[in-house]
Amino acid sequence: MVANRPNGQGKPSLAEVAKMTGVSISTVSKVANGGANVSDATRERVEHALKERGYVTPRKRRGSTTPVTVLARDMYSPYTLDVLRGAIDAAETSQLDVTVAVYPDDARDLRWIDELHAAGRRGVIAITSTLDDAERARFAAHRIPLVVIDPLSNPEEDTYSIGATNWAGGVSATEHLTELGHRRIAILSGYPEAMASRARLSGFLAGLAAAGVEPDPELELPGDFTFDSGLELGEKVLARDPRPTAVVTASDSQALGVLEAARRAGLRVPADLSVIGFDDLIMAQMSSPPLTTVRQPLDLMGAAAVETLAALLAGSTPRSHHTELATRLVVRSSTGPVAMG
Known part of the structure; x- marks a missing residue:
């Protein structure tokens, strides 16, 4: 104009x-x-x-975009929102038009995948996927490429996935505690069937072995990644005699549950009990005390999934089927030296 x-x-x-x-x-x-x-x-x-010189130029036109869907388990978890933020930011430069959907209540009815195809969705990113063989086959039949973020089960060889170095995260959390003098350390390991949980537990055991600490099976408690699980299991493990001096958890939500269990038991954190989370969500900085945790680069995981999907849609082959981004320990006030005496 x-x-x-x-x-x-x-x-x-x-x-x-x-x-x-x-x-x-x-x-x-x-x-x-x-x-x-x-x-x-x-x-x-x-x-x-x-x-x-008097021209009013129109807004810059974007090139054509490709419609894709990000599947989430819920829209309440800060974990999900951090991943989505990274995915949406990356989509701006990858010319992907992202919509967000929640896994259907009855995923066994495969018509939901047919509906995605009918709606013109060209690719799918699934967060913490539990997609089974039939669902993956239906995506393949519609020629809809699939990228999984933090898969709960071991991904198939031909599946593209984005995750984090969970084993290394488990090691770094445990080494931090053993260097502070802790020897009786509990772990709330999350879902036993989840690949991330198994890797974190394995890293925890490797960290104990490196410090010459014999693991106690009574201090290894599976559960889920929620606050309620952390509270329930925290109360259970803190009732052990002798009780642990530190607890490693599989998520920040679990760690907050353990902090509440410690408060109810009259224990001071970190003077009487050290607690470590996993994820480094915003609530880890806002807890009392602020939470030592293993940071997953959730936004970068979302961005990496978008970049992988964009490559597949362009007909090129991504550099790796399975990509793991580095975790790192963030030390705050919920961990300290083991109490003497």
Whole structure:
């Protein structure tokens, strides 16, 4: 759209603007009409020249986008929201149009996959997927590529997945505690069938072995990743005699449950009990005391899933079927030296 030039002058020719800005007439035309394939620096320079001379340029047009869906287990978990933030940010530069859906109550009815296909969804990213063989086969039949973030079970060889170094995270959490002098350490390991839980438990045991500590099976408690699980199992493990001096958990939500169990038992954290979480969600910084935790780069995991899906949709082969991003221990106030005496 073009406005009149100030002072009653006619609009400048494209050739005039091209000469002023040092670009071709066709480039000026693209910018004036909102066209694509112009660098940001050039577009800014030409738009400035046009606006100085009375042009009102349309908004920059985006190229065509590909519709994809991110499947989440719920829309309440800070874990899910952190992953989604990274995925949506990455989609802006990957030309993917992302919609979010929640796993259906009855996933055994495969029509929900047919409906995604009928709606034109070209690819799917599944967060903490429990998709079975039949569901994966239905996606394959519709030629809908699938990328799984933090799969609960071991992914198939031909499945693309994004995860974190859960084993290394379990090791770093345990080493931190043994270096503080803790020897009687409990672990709330999460779902026994979850691949991440098994890896974290394995890392925990490796950390104990490295410190010469014999594991106590009575201090290994499976459950789930929720606050309620952490509270229930925390109360159970803190009733042991002798009780543990530290607890490693499979999630920040579980760790918050353990903090509440400690409060109810009259224990001070970290003076009487050290607690470590896993994820580094926003609530880990806001707890009392702030939570030492193993950070998963959840936003980067979401972005990596988008980049992998974009590569598949473009017909190229991603560098790896299974990508693990590095975890790191974030030390805050919920861990401290073991109490003496």
